[in-house]
Amino acid sequence: MSPIVTELPKIHYLNAAYGLKSWLLTTDHKRIAILYLITVTLYFFLGGFFALLVRLELMTPASDLLRPETYNRMFTMHGIVMIFFFLIPAIPAIIGNFVIPMMLGARDLAFPRLNLLSWYLFMAGGLFTLYVVVIGGVDTGWTFYVPYSSVYSNSYVVATGLGVFITGFSSILTGLNFVVTTHTMRAPGLTWGRLPLFMWSLYATSLVQILGTPVLAIAVALVGIERIWRVGIFDPSLGGDPILYQHLFWFYSHPAVYIMVLPAFGVVSELVQTFSRKRIFGYKFVAGASIGIAVYGFLVWGHHMFTTRQSVYAGLIFSFLSYFIAVPSGIKVFNWTATLYKGSVSYQTPMLYTFGFIGLFTIGGLTGLFLAAMGLDLHVHDTYFVVAHFHYIMVGGTVMAYLGAIHYYWPKMTGRLYPDAWGRFAALLVFVGFNLTFFPQFLAGYLGMPRRYAAYPEEFHLLNVMSTAGASVLAVGYLVPLIYLLWSLRHAPLAGPNPWGARGLEWQTPSPPPTFNFEKTPIVTDETYEYSLEEEEVV
Amino acid sequence: MSESTNALAHQFDDLEQQARSNTLGMWAFLATEVLFFGGLFTAYVVYRHAFPEAFAVGSKHMDVVAGTVNTAVLIASSLMMALAVQSAQLGLRRPLIMFLLLTMTLGAVFLGIKAWEYHHKYVENLVPGVNFVWEGPLRNQVQMLFLLYFIMTGTHALHMVIGICLLTYLVLGARRGRFSREYFFPVEIIGLYWHFVDLVWIFLFPLLYLIGLHL
Numbered sequence: 001m002s003p004i005v006t007e008l009p010k011i012h013y014l015n016a017a018y019g020l021k022s023w024l025l026t027t028d029h030k031r032i033a034i035l036y037l038i039t040v041t042l043y044f045f046l047g048g049f050f051a052l053l054v055r056l057e058l059m060t061p062a063s064d065l066l067r068p069e070t071y072n073r074m075f076t077m078h079g080i081v082m083i084f085f086f087l088i089p090a091i092p093a094i095i096g097n098f099v100i101p102m103m104l105g106a107r108d109l110a111f112p113r114l115n116l117l118s119w120y121l122f123m124a125g126g127l128f129t130l131y132v133v134v135i136g137g138v139d140t141g142w143t144f145y146v147p148y149s150s151v152y153s154n155s156y157v158v159a160t161g162l163g164v165f166i167t168g169f170s171s172i173l174t175g176l177n178f179v180v181t182t183h184t185m186r187a188p189g190l191t192w193g194r195l196p197l198f199m200w201s202l203y204a205t206s207l208v209q210i211l212g213t214p215v216l217a218i219a220v221a222l223v224g225i226e227r228i229w230r231v232g233i234f235d236p237s238l239g240g241d242p243i244l245y246q247h248l249f250w251f252y253s254h255p256a257v258y259i260m261v262l263p264a265f266g267v268v269s270e271l272v273q274t275f276s277r278k279r280i281f282g283y284k285f286v287a288g289a290s291i292g293i294a295v296y297g298f299l300v301w302g303h304h305m306f307t308t309r310q311s312v313y314a315g316l317i318f319s320f321l322s323y324f325i326a327v328p329s330g331i332k333v334f335n336w337t338a339t340l341y342k343g344s345v346s347y348q349t350p351m352l353y354t355f356g357f358i359g360l361f362t363i364g365g366l367t368g369l370f371l372a373a374m375g376l377d378l379h380v381h382d383t384y385f386v387v388a389h390f391h392y393i394m395v396g397g398t399v400m401a402y403l404g405a406i407h408y409y410w411p412k413m414t415g416r417l418y419p420d421a422w423g424r425f426a427a428l429l430v431f432v433g434f435n436l437t438f439f440p441q442f443l444a445g446y447l448g449m450p451r452r453y454a455a456y457p458e459e460f461h462l463l464n465v466m467s468t469a470g471a472s473v474l475a476v477g478y479l480v481p482l483i484y485l486l487w488s489l490r491h492a493p494l495a496g497p498n499p500w501g502a503r504g505l506e507w508q509t510p511s512p513p514p515t516f517n518f519e520k521t522p523i524v525t526d527e528t529y530e531y532s533l534e535e536e537e538v539v
Numbered sequence: 540m541s542e543s544t545n546a547l548a549h550q551f552d553d554l555e556q557q558a559r560s561n562t563l564g565m566w567a568f569l570a571t572e573v574l575f576f577g578g579l580f581t582a583y584v585v586y587r588h589a590f591p592e593a594f595a596v597g598s599k600h601m602d603v604v605a606g607t608v609n610t611a612v613l614i615a616s617s618l619m620m621a622l623a624v625q626s627a628q629l630g631l632r633r634p635l636i637m638f639l640l641l642t643m644t645l646g647a648v649f650l651g652i653k654a655w656e657y658h659h660k661y662v663e664n665l666v667p668g669v670n671f672v673w674e675g676p677l678r679n680q681v682q683m684l685f686l687l688y689f690i691m692t693g694t695h696a697l698h699m700v701i702g703i704c705l706l707t708y709l710v711l712g713a714r715r716g717r718f719s720r721e722y723f724f725p726v727e728i729i730g731l732y733w734h735f736v737d738l739v740w741i742f743l744f745p746l747l748y749l750i751g752l753h754l
Contacts, residue, residue, distance in 0.1 A: 108550035110560040176567045184560040185550070214571045218578035222690070229668025231686050232679060233582065239679035244585050248578050521552075 005496035008415045012512040027112035028515055033098035034413070035119050040094060041482075043085035043126065046133075048475065050078035055437075055471040058464045063454035071454035072139040073155065077132075079142030080160065084167050085126055087398055088256065091263035092209075093122070093174055095405045096202050098413060100178060102506035103196050105187025105524065107516040110180040118173045125167030132156045132163065141452065143253070146234035146245045150226040158227055161220045168213045168220075171259075175209030178202055187505070189524035196504055196528055197280060200287040201266025204294035208255045208262070211298070216252035219245060243308050250301035258297040261361075261393055262290060264401030265332055268357050271404055272336045274502040275351035276343025279529040282335045289328035296325045306377045315374055322372035329365050333358060348500075349423030353404030356431045360396025364389060367442065382452070385445025388438045396434055403430070403481065410485060411495030415511045418488040422480065429477035436470025503529050546722040558724040565728040569735050572698075576739055579691050583746060586683050593680030598751030600665060601688070602656055606748040609652050610740065616645035617737045624730045627713075630720035636713045639726075642733065643706045646699055653696055660685070688747050695743060698736045705729045 013030045023031060053074045057065045066074060097115065101108050109115050132138055138160040140149040149157050182195075182203050195203075222233050223245070232238020234245040273280050280286055302310055302318030336358055345351070367389040371377050380386060411417055440463040445451075449460045456464070498507040509518055551557040587594045623638035657666075664672040667686045675681075709726055712718060718726060 106550065110550065111564060112548075112550060114564075172571050176564060176571070179567055180560050180564045183563055184556055210567055210571050211574050214575035215578045218575055222578075222582070225668075225690065231668040232683070233686060239590070239683055241585060241589070244582060248581065516549075 005494040008494060009510040009512070009514065011514060012415070012510065013515045014414075014512050016515045025116075027108070027116055029097050029101050029109050029112065029115060030413075030513065030515075032115050032119055033094050036089060036093040036097060036122070037413075039119075039123065039126065040086055040089055043081055044090075045478075047078055047081035047086055048478065050074050050081065052471065052475060054078060055468040057454055058456070059468045061456050061458050061461055061464075066454060068454040069139065072141075072452070073137035075452060076139050076141050077137050080129065080138070080164070082394075083142055083256070083260075084164055085122075085129065087260040087394055088171055089122060089174075090398070090402045091267060091405060092178070092202060092205055092259075093118070095267065095402075095409060096178060096263065097174075098409060099506050100181060100199065100202065101185065102509060102513065102517050103199055103504060104181065104185050105190060105505045105518060105522040106181065106185040107518070109177050110185055111177050114173055115177055118170045118177070121166055121170035121173070125163045125165070125170065128159055128163030128166065132160045135159075143249060144220065144223055145249075146223060146226070146240075146242045147236065150223050150233075151235055158224050161224045165217050165220050165224075168217045171209050172213045175206035175213075178206040179210065182206075187522050187524055190505075193284075194524060194528050195287070197269035197283070197286055197290075198263075198266035200290045201262045201269070204290040205259050205262040207291075207294050208259050208297060212252040212255040212259070215248055216256075219248035219252070222248075243305070243310065246305055246308060247301070250304045251298070254301040254304060255294075255297045257390075257393065258293055260398050262293060264357065264361075264398045265290060267401040267405040267408075268336060268354050269332075270502075270504075271350050271354040271408055272339050272358075273529050273531065274408070274500050275348060275354070276340050276345045277501075277531045278339055278343035279531050280335060281338035281341075282331075283528070285331050286335050289331045292328040293325060296321065296328070300325055303372055303377070306374050307381050319372055319374050323369060326365060326369055326372075333362055333365070347424070349418075349420055349427055350404045350408040350500075352424055352427035352431075353400045353407065356427065356434075357397055357400040357404065360392050360400060360431075360434065364392030364396055367392065380445055382450055383445035384441040384449045384451055387451050388441035388445060391438045391441070396438070400430070400434075403427070406481075406485075408500070410488070411499045412506060412511045412513070414489055415495055416488050416492040417495045417499060418492055419484055422484045426477050426480040426484075429473060429480065433470050433473030433475075433477050437467050437474055438470070440464070440466040440470075503531060546717070554721055558727075561724050561728055562731075565731050569731065572735060576691075576694070579687070579694065580742070580746075583687050583691070586680075586687065587746075587750075590677065590680035590683065593677040594684050595751045596675070596677070597681040597684035598748065600663070601748040601751070602659065603748050603752070605652050605656050606744055609649050610744050612645050612649045612652070613737045613740050616642050616649070617734055619645060620730045620733045624723075624727055627718050627723035627726040628720065630718075630723075632713060632716060632718075635718065635726070636710060639706055639710050639713065643703050643710070646703050646706070650696060650699055650703075653692065657689075660689075684747075691743055691747070695736065695739050698739070702729075702733050702736055705732065 013028055016028075017026075023035065026032060026035075053066065054071070057063065057071055057074070059065075063071065097109075135156060138153070138155040138157055140153050140155070140157060144157065144161065182199060186195075225231065226233045226235060226240075232240040234240040234242050236242055269280060269286055300318055300322045302314055303322045306315050306319075336354075367385070371380065371386065371389060407418070407423055444460050444463040444467075447460070449456055449463075495511050497510050499511075500507075505518075505522055505524070508522065546557075547554055548557060551560070619638050619642040623635055623642060626632075626634040626638055660666055661670065664670045665685055666689065667682045671682050671685065673681050706729065709729055712725065
């Protein structure tokens, strides 16, 4: 596909400077992306470790491996670490940081020092959370519902809350940086209508980060104030309203679902075109759907509260709007599928993850419609049906796309390929392990198994054994890429600037790219993704 | 001219792009701030709707005179800030430093009066979580008003302190002659921040101090 490369570029961003200081004080977006890659990966395996303990406990109906109090801490730590320290930063802070300036033809983000500050805030928040892990954990669930979190819990709520609060600012500043960069740093000729779809997705994500995260920050801060000074902002025994907390929390945390999944949409839009060698079907609709999801995402939070005393009319409206948000998501799925039609599809590792994403996200999205129906939600609320649903979105969707993106951009990041056979094997393992883990949870949940309990009735035993077995396969599926990607750093063949034959400015610069990305600022003269032109030339 | 070249960060092509980026960045940050305070204002609306009498009664214990004086002080500081921005745009160094210092002084006066008010509340046993004592009915509901009062004005005061730090940074820069007619956007965007913080107070003042007056 591309000419055989025999040597790396002489000077690139990895060898431009050496030493710990050159990394810890760097303002190069690519180096900051690598810092995020290392730390976020550590958090991913930490969160996975908690999940493994949860699954091991649930292998038997009785609460025998962990005491119920310990179990509560394990699933809480799993949720907090995975959501705030893996899913939210994963694609924006690693992949986004690395490729956004290159996609735009810029030397760096608009605010490189702010970018580094984001990473330090992320680390500071992460260290608070690690500190909590070491001294005994937190048991409120990742939602910090009051008054349990503010009055009754005996675990380390304030320190965890502080960790989330600080990390939130990292997320806000990253979003702010991306929004400004998209507005002001585009290369000449790169109009909004020519932006890569990954850019549209991350732009939409950043808007949600800027507008949603501060509300979480203030909600968590108020919980902290209530807990420290023993005053009643949300505590009903002191006149407070716990439902107000839920409104504030979900005003952020529902849009946060889109912070986690919109970047995945962007990745899939890129990969599906590269590996079917075809321009996306309906560029404007896919781009517009990202913005639509970001906007409507702010109007559906009440569907997390159907079982509270939220008024039934509010419930109806939230239910209707929740159905409505399926429209832009559906547009995307149909357009990706339509792009494959008559494309020249190749089944390399990133594409396998893309296929996995499309299938699993569709199941996750459709079960989301079940849950948006108030009547059915009352039946399956707080059961494993909900757990399975959001894992199909978060793990089946976001993690799949993240792994696809890592495999896709790995040659750009490191200058080297990886063993594709191993990659395809791992992708298959992840897909099988994932379904074995989470499909039985739909069944268990529909039959009435509640979430957040260490023990359960005998009748759910078989389904839980399947789920735990699947989780083990999934764990292996995640470890295999870790091994061969690290191996590839030294031993794999060189990739060259554009191993996939992909369009886009990021593939026009050497791999690994020089510190300022381009020798001279590129000028964009044609539409994005003109794959058909290339084929005509070949003919 | 050499000043301007030094001011250009490596990732930008020209000062115009840099100024555009920084201004947009500040506006985006202010959007975040609106939502941050928005959470508090939402809480205020919910509880005032739930406990209208308690909020009216409690509001009578606010020091309206101090609040009014502080409002005037802040509006004056905003004027000084606007004059500072204008001086920066015209490249007038001495007036720039003078107006920045005046802005800071008025900000400090505001914080001083605020501290005096807090002290007064402490003496009157009206600080929730520390020494709140309320003999009459609706104790919890009145406490909610004072809680919101301290959280909202406290958050606002914290923003003022950050603002004064930013102004100090501007003064130091101005004394070294960093700003010119071509390069003044740091003054402009910190001015945006300062005006925003003032604007928050314009909402806080009637909501906290004046609602009891018509009873």
